[in-house]
Amino acid sequence: MIKYEQIQRLVKYTSTQFPITSLHLNTDGAKRTPKEIVIIFKELINQKKKELGKLGYTTKQIQSVERDLKTLTELITERYVMRKFKGVSVFVSTGNDFYEVFELPRAPRDVLIVDFDPYIRPLIAILEEYSRYGVLLVDKAKAQFFEIFAGEIEEHAQMETELPRVTARVPGFASGKEVVPIPHHGGRRGPGGGQYGFDERHIERRLEKRFYEHLQRVNEYVFKVFMRDRFDYLIIGTHAELRYDVESMLHSYLKRKLVGWLPYGPEATVKKVLEDASKIIKRVTEETWAKMVDELISEVSKDGLAVVGLEDTVKAVNYSAARTILVDENFKKEGFICPKCGFLSVEMRRCEFCDEELIPIVDIVDELVETAITHGTEIHHIEGNEKLAQNGHIGAFLRFRI
Ligand SMILES: [Zn+2]
Known part of the structure; x- marks a missing residue:
């Protein structure tokens, strides 16, 4: 189980001497076979290895990162892939003797980052969804x-x-x-x-x-x-x-x-407690969602800092204006993205920011959520809420008017 103190250790982590390697990996058994997971992971590792020499690190720092990548490889290829969790976030800095693994209830997007700060946003976005x-x-x-x-x-x-x-x-x-x-x-x-x-x-x-x-x-x-x-x-x-x-x-x-x-x-028994408590948790979760959706719709109706519907939410994300996004768990839609800057659009057009030709993507909702996460936006995947469905399956509270 992910403990509060474990998250705190990560949030408080600082390093000046050695970089830290952050891995977020989708290990959802319903979407990928263990073999596929390993292939995707190894691609991330190989790509990072190629970049390592260009980052301006000292020999000792490079050695630390190389050890990080080795630790990750052992974890993912030998120990991890058969587990039941949908995703995993790992933070390792061999030089700083730091290592944390988080097994996730929701799949993150695959990413491997080496930097002096841990890249925690994908993890935080997932954890924020649970009480x-x-x-x-x-x-x-x-x-x-x-x-x-x-x-x-x-x-x-x-x-x-x-x-x-x-x-x-x-x-x-x-x-x-x-x-x-x-x-x-x-x-x-x-x-x-x-x-x-x-x-x-x-x-x-x-x-x-x-x-x-x-x-x-x-x-x-x-x-x-x-x-x-x-x-x-x-x-x-x-x-x-x-x-x-x-x-x-x-x-x-x-x-x-x-x-x-x-x-x-x-x-x-523990099993009975979890089973019965889960029913209460489901009720509380649905009530919380209903309250958030009501607030969103009321904010929109009085022309406040909120939008509903895909088009306006896409706009909010393009301008880094979304504070919290509420999205129907099963909502998917085709769309377009700028290959150069990541600008998103529901229709085929040229990029508003860099005039590049947009390319089609299978699911703009997924892309939008991932982009929003990099902006530190809070995401709530909502199940079975009629009002949200009637209002375009998605909406956002805004940081500023767009
Ligand atoms: Zn662009």
């Missing part, structure tokens, strides 16, 4: 915390609060030592509620106190992890009778992040 979910399973004495990101689940922690072994000075208890279950609301409480009067109520209170302390500890842990790892949403699993207590003890910040409940505590 990070925390899943807390909690019961009276135990808790378990998972992270879900881009369809993968990972366990973070298990917590267990030891219940007090209560010495009940009650007639009839042979050993005088019994573990008493924690009472839940609706249990016998108040004066005269229990068979043994004061002692039983006293035990109840001690156990209840322990339960609240447990919830508090769990709460603190989840809050800390949320702040540190920048989680977006929280899902909680607990038994119905504990839900009220769990919710009322929740930190107000976490309450705002809470998007759904699962009907069980820590006894559930």
Whole structure:
């Protein structure tokens, strides 16, 4: 799973001494065979090797890059191609002893870049499309915390609060030592509620106190992890009778992040948790998309900083004006591109920037997204949104008017 801290390590990376090699590779098994992936990768490597002498690097820097390319070749040709991920981003600088691999839920465009800064935009554009979910399973004495990101689940922690072994000075208890279950609301409480009067109520209170302390500890842990790892949403699993207590003890910040409940505590299997949480995640994702599409359409209708439809979105990308693009996942369209500067057009004409003859391309949408990524535009591939479909399947929030 791609962790927040891993992304941070990359974003904070700086080097003055040695270049860093950045590889983004489409390894989507549905689109390419392992053999094809290797061929495409080797072409990238060979081309880079030819350029190396012309970059003005010192011998030591060239040696570092050569080692980078060797490391990448070993990774891709020997270890990687058979995996289930749709793409991979690798950053390696042998001279700086830096190496990070990101296995991606969406295919990036193939690119290999050697520079003093890592080329992270294709990776960031993909990661921005996914939210990070925390899943807390909690019961009276135990808790378990998972992270879900881009369809993968990972366990973070298990917590267990030891219940007090209560010495009940009650007639009839042979050993005088019994573990008493924690009472839940609706249990016998108040004066005269229990068979043994004061002692039983006293035990109840001690156990209840322990339960609240447990919830508090769990709460603190989840809050800390949320702040540190920048989680977006929280899902909680607990038994119905504990839900009220769990919710009322929740930190107000976490309450705002809470998007759904699962009907069980820590006894559930990881597979079951992922399966059920995925349904909640799907709902939250669709709601987020719907909200973005509504905002886009409303912005366009009041003549604000937004456009809809392919032609205007292409224009926005040509002028580096797109801040965020919303695009129908399955939208494809033929178009034209300038072979010299990358200018895009839905119709055959001469390039607006350099007057070159445009050439046809099979999918202008894909080309447009890739160009936008190089401008640092945020991309959202949206599935099954009727309103977006009715508004030309694509649109963009703008940085400035075009
Ligand atoms: Zn041009």
